[in-house]
Amino acid sequence: FPQSVMVWGAKSSAGVGPLCFLRSKVNAAVYQDVLEHFMLPAADQLYGDADFIFQQDVAPAHSAKATSTWFMDHGIPVLNWPANSPDLNPTENLWGIVKRKMRYARPNNAEELKATIRATWALITPEQCHRLIDPMPRRIAAVIQAKGAPTKY
Structure with missing residues (x-):
C-alpha cells in the first residue's frame, strides 16, 4: 500500500x-484514551455486564504503570502475556x-x-x-507445559 495507518481494533470471541x-x-496517555473511548464501549457492546479478561501485548504503552493503574481503577483484569509470543496472539491471526x-x-x-480496512473489518x-480465541486456554497451557519452548501452535 502507498500509505500506512496505525489502527487499534477490539475483538472478542x-x-x-x-x-x-x-x-x-x-504512549500510555494515548493508549488509555483509546481504552476509555473505544475499548470500554466495545466491551459493553460485546459482553454487556458479563466479566471478561483483557489481553494485550507488552508494548511500552500497554505495560506502563499508568496503564496498569487504569485497568485496576476500572476493575478490568489483564491477562499476563509473555514477550515475543506473536504466534500465540489471536490479534496477529485476526489481522492476518x-x-x-x-x-x-x-x-x-x-x-x-482506512475505508478499505473498515469495510474488511466489518466482514x-x-x-x-x-475460532481464533476459543483455543487460547489450550494454547497457553501448552506453552506453560513446554516451559516456553515451541509448541505445535
Whole structure:
C-alpha cells in the first residue's frame, strides 16, 4: 500500500468492535484514551455486564504503570502475556485474515486505506473470532507445559 495507518481494533470471541485510527505515536496517555473511548464501549457492546479478561501485548504503552493503574481503577483484569509470543496472539491471526481479504485492494491514499480496512473489518464474523480465541486456554497451557519452548501452535 502507498500509505500506512496505525489502527487499534477490539475483538472478542463474540466478534469485533470498533476500530480506532491513531494519528500519533502511542504512549500510555494515548493508549488509555483509546481504552476509555473505544475499548470500554466495545466491551459493553460485546459482553454487556458479563466479566471478561483483557489481553494485550507488552508494548511500552500497554505495560506502563499508568496503564496498569487504569485497568485496576476500572476493575478490568489483564491477562499476563509473555514477550515475543506473536504466534500465540489471536490479534496477529485476526489481522492476518484482514490482510488476506485486502490483498486485491488498491487504495491510493490513507483515507482510502482506512475505508478499505473498515469495510474488511466489518466482514469479520463472530464465528471467525470464536475460532481464533476459543483455543487460547489450550494454547497457553501448552506453552506453560513446554516451559516456553515451541509448541505445535
